[in-house]
């Protein structure tokens with residue numbers, strides 16, 4: 090069983106987040122799911138999940154949302170940022186996206202995570218020296234090996250990976266565990282519906298196989314030991330990084 094008890098799962102109205110929320114609920118955990126789509130939140134509420142409407146791209150509102158959530162649910166011991174968007178565009182064609190699209194993409198994927206961490210980690214530390222808390226972000230296998238048609242998405246996910254590496258270093262001797270979830274291409278509802286957007290030779294992992302592989306790690310490995318939790322084709326990417334450049338983290342200024 091996962092070591093989390095009360096989980097704030099940001100961006101869980103569909104896809105990987107919804108699936109993780111239901112898996113955790115099935116383990117008897119309290120799960121608060123967030124997102125922008127009220128109809129999806131209402132449907133999830135009917136399935137015994139706690140829900141809260143929140144747009145993470147509204148950076149200025151994040152501290153107030155977190156204050157409300159932490160006072161409504163004082164037992165939150167896990168914050169998992171799963172919200173993410175991807176803009177497909179070509180830098181050769183100025184009309185394939187707008188400046189606003191790219192700004193929103195960075196704000197949603199990267200800036201929001203930094204602000205959420207800033208307002209969450211001190212709250213977790215204040216829970217006590219011996220009280221474990223968990224901070225997770227869903228990145229992507231593309232953080233390690235990018236694909237050409239999501240340039241800013243790749244960059245955001247790589248940025249999140251290094252953001253988490255840094256937080257883990259800062260929190261080394263603390264009871265806060267920093268965990269990165271690294272999905273490969275997974276056949277979520279959206280991906281299946283928009284299959285034509287993806288290259289034909291790119292195989293999506295089934296959602297069930299993906300969740301089984303992720304939860305086999307979350308359920309069985311002590312949270313303190315978890316760093317990157319990968320599944321399917323992401324495993325080799327993470328391992329190659331961990332065993333290579335990742336090994337230099339202990340002595341970043343050695344060379």
Ligand SMILES: NC(=O)c1ccc[n+]([C@@H]2O[C@H](COP(=O)([O-])OP(=O)(O)OC[C@H]3O[C@@H](n4cnc5c(N)ncnc54)[C@H](OP(=O)(O)O)[C@@H]3O)[C@@H](O)[C@H]2O)c1
Nearest residue numbers: 100101102103104105124125126144145172173229274275
């Ligand atoms: N599926 C894959 O193949 C794959 C692979 C690697 C990584 N990932 C990552 O996994 C995560 C989930 O992706 P998914 O495939 O499950 O896609 P999804 O079904 O579109 O889920 C994205 C979630 O993020 C939420 N979200 C997006 N923008 C938000 C905002 N501004 N404020 C609050 N919530 C927001 C959405 O909720 P609302 O729309 O209700 O706001 C939704 O719950 C993402 O971070 C994605 O980058 C997915």
